[in-house]
Amino acid sequence: MRDYYEILGVDRGCDEAALKSAFRKLAMEHHPDRNGGCEEAAGRFKELNEAYSVLSDPQKRATYDRFGHAGVNGMGGGGAQFHDAHDIFNEVFGDIFGDMFGMRGRQNRGPARGQDLRYDLEITLEQAYAGAEVEITAPTTLTCEPCDGSGAKPGTSPTTCTTCGGAGRVRATQGFFSIERACPRCGGSGRMVLDPCEHCRGLGMVRKERTLSVRIPAGVDDGARIRLAGEGDAGDRGGPRGDLYIFISVRPHELFERDGLDLLCTVPVPMATAALGGMVEAPCLMGGENCDGNCKIEVKVPEGAQTGQTVRLKGRGMPSLRSRERGDLVVELFIETPTRLTARQKELLTEFAGICGEQQHPKSAKFLGKAKRFWDEVTGAA
Structure with missing residues (x-):
């Protein structure tokens, strides 16, 4: 009779992992189903099974190492009864094929947890800023009341x-x-279920729409997720309900653009106000001593303001979800050139342009200097 270590192709001092790996490889190679029922393969596989059943058992392996085949006769080795082939397959190959062949979880299934549900909710920026209580109508699976989820006709049982x-x-x-x-x-x-419930047709669950109240926290951002525990589908056979996940999207606003906790807003400024300095009104989403009840706030425009220049109003932005911090309101100034001028207005502007110099238009003077050098280089002028 061949040596068990030789059959599996391992050293006598190999550990359990090496032993299992060797058996797995050879068992897959010589499995009868993979060799068309070949008797030689079946014999080889039986030999591998015998060797592994002894060497995988610490007590049998110790006896075999000391006394050889004679020592394991009568212990489940040397031609005596071995592990059931199903048990060895489950032990060695269960991690690969267990789910495929259904060899895990041999016990009948108990109550199963219900499925989680998803609901996409669009809110306004104002709701995201202040928080809100929103009602939603979501389809869900509920436990059938007449049969109490059993699926059997009332008065009967599965x-x-x-x-x-x-x-x-x-x-x-x-x-x-x-x-x-x-x-x-x-x-x-x-x-x-031999006599199914007429209300749920034996399923134990019915599909309905439910109205739920969802609390939107102040400061929530686009892409946020709110979990409502136990508001998902009903569980099978009395199992716990799943959860409902609310995925938030914030509708684009016509005035504000959000950047983290900051709110960005572009405000047109009359040309005269930009030149002389002054105040303009900007929209805001919060009250305060400088903000009236119409959600407007006064913004100071510095003298000589230019398009693209920004004014930052501290603490006028979005609230934070996790702290008392607030972002800023960033007002971008857009200098507006007047249109449809009257004859008198044109006359005054012409006069104004005539008396302006480089001091009033420093950027223009700097630009013209660069442009002149470029033109001179192109034309070769000295």
Whole structure:
């Protein structure tokens, strides 16, 4: 009789992981189902099974190392009874094929948790700023009340599945192995509904729409997610409900653009106000001593303001979800050139332009200097 270590191709001092790896590789290679039922392959596989059943057991392995084949005769080795082939397959290959062949979770399925649900909710920037209470109508699965989720007609009860005897699993032989899988008749529940409930048609659950109140926290941002525990689908056979996840999207605003906690707003400024300095009104989303009830705030425009220049108003932006911090309101100034001028206005502007010099238009003077040097280089002028 061949040495068990030689059969598996491992050293005597190998550890359990190496032993298992060697058996897995050779068992896959010599499995009868992969060799067309070849008797030689079947014999080789049986030999591998015998060797592994002894060496994988610490007590048997110690006895075999000391006394050889004679020592394990009568202990489940040397031609005596070994581990069931199904048990060895489950032990060695369960992590690969367990889910595929249904060899995990041999017990019939108990109450199952309900599915989580998703609801997409669009809110306004004002709601995101101040927080809000919003009502939503969401489709969900509820436990059938007439049958209390059993699926059986009121006054009756589900019966034990006659195919699996209530185990929820059946065993089928495939080649050399005996494979377990979910019972096809009861779906793994271990029970059958012979007289189904008319309200839910034996499902134990019904589909309905529910109206829920959702609290939107102040400062919520686009893409945020709110979890409502236990507001998802009902669980199977009395299992716990799933959760409802609210995914928030904030509708684009016609005046404000959000940048983190800051709010950005572009405000037109009359040309005269920009030149002389003064005050303009800007929209805001909060009150305060400088903000009236119409959500307007006075913004000071510095003398000589230019388009693109910004004025930052501290603490006038969005609130933070996790602290008492607030962002800023950033007002971008847009200097507006007057249109549809009267003859008198044109006359005054012409006069004004005539008396302005480089001091009044420093950027223009600087630009013209650069442009002149460029033109001179292009034309070759000295």
